[in-house]
Amino acid sequence: MVVPRKTKEAEITEQDSLVLGAGNKMHPVHPADKCKGPIQPVDKGASDEKHPVRTIDKGKGPAWPVNIGANGNQAEHVLPDLQMHPFGGNMDKVCIVPGRLYQKLQPHQQEGLHWLWRIYCQHSGGIVADDMGMGKTLQTVAFLSGLLHSDIIRRAMIIVPVSVLVSWSEELTNAGLAKHFHIYHGSGERGLQIVNERGGILVTTYETYGSKFKELTAVDWDYTILDEAHRIKNLISNVRKQVDNIECRKKLLLTGTPLPRNLLDIFSLMKFIKPDVLGDQHTFHKKYMRPVELGQYLNSTERNKKRFIKALASCRKEISPYILRRTKSVLIESGELPCKKTELIVWLRLTELQAEIYSRFCKIIDQESHAWYDEDKSTITQGVICRHICNGPELLLEAIDRGQGNSVRRLAKRLLESFDHEVWKKYKNSCKISFILDLVAQ
Structure with missing residues (x-):
């Protein structure tokens, strides 16, 4: 008799990972996916009636950060900006990212920026699950800057753990958005009021959102971002029930933790960003969970094993357009990171x-x-x-x-x-x- 595996959880092996760019290969964003036309720098003053390019208004101050000359005065020319044309859907605006900010991004972050724009144009949410330390925050801030300065969105909310609140504040400030964002942690009702009335970015914590979620869900948010998104994977947890009340179609999840192998956890995250992709929980269990449960054992029948493989392939196909996952090993191979980490193990005798x-x-x-x-x-x-x-x-x-x-x-x-x-x-x-x-x- 063949003994079944120890666990009965619906798991996905490393080879069957559902994340985009699984294994050691970076998933490229195809040129056709990046934009509907050529991506090119925006010349100063170049504009048309449909998509005017922002220029410096000396009377009102710069629309966003500009070059400062060696003498401390404003330089004549603004750095070339990145122009991303609409991609599908009914989007009719061009997203213009300040060149000063875009040039700070590494190649994989620039690729991620185009990916974020693509799913935004498709009126979809997404999950950025890059390894920790790969600059998900900077990449996201650059995208937010483009959306705000292009008048594509008016209000955005970012929910983060308390431990990274300062990091987000610094990134937003460095991106030239100091006057556009407000912190709402503890006593920050004034910031919420300003964002609600005038627009901008509100950065809050999971704890503050939990205690003030009625006030926060009353705001008409255009874009919602959740950092450390693995915190909401439990469908019956209080924090998950609270964030489910957010009325916003454009939702972005950020996590440096590898996506869970448990199918139910993956269903939970997908349900938050794109509820209709995997159907309701009953449909998901029948179409994916049950075949995986029956086909994962060593002594499973050949029929069940085939259904297992088919279910995983189908699930991967459904969710892969909405998940971006890159690993540091890929950056090392591509030369974006200088070298691998060197570890020296030293054995010590106890005192x-x-x-x-x-x-x-x-x-x-x-x-x-x-x-x-x-x-x-x-x-x-x-x-x-x-x-x-x-x-x-x-x-x-x-x-x-x-x-x-x-x-x-x-x-x-x-x-x-x-x-x-x-x-x-x-x-x-x-x-x-x-x-x-x-x-x-x-």
């Missing part, structure tokens, strides 16, 4: 104190596990304790003081018994810190 604590930890596991709570037997709890021991014994004290989970706190207290806590604060009790300090001294 005397670390070894003693670790020995006590092993005894507790081997001899006294019957007296533990079930939570204390968790491999996650044991892993956290081991990490604290190896990084520095003082972290065990912090685990107790900060209340780092009941199970971690209980086990840490057991390990601290009969030890002089004052000596733990010496850096020599951590093999890692001692090594780093010696390395820096050299």
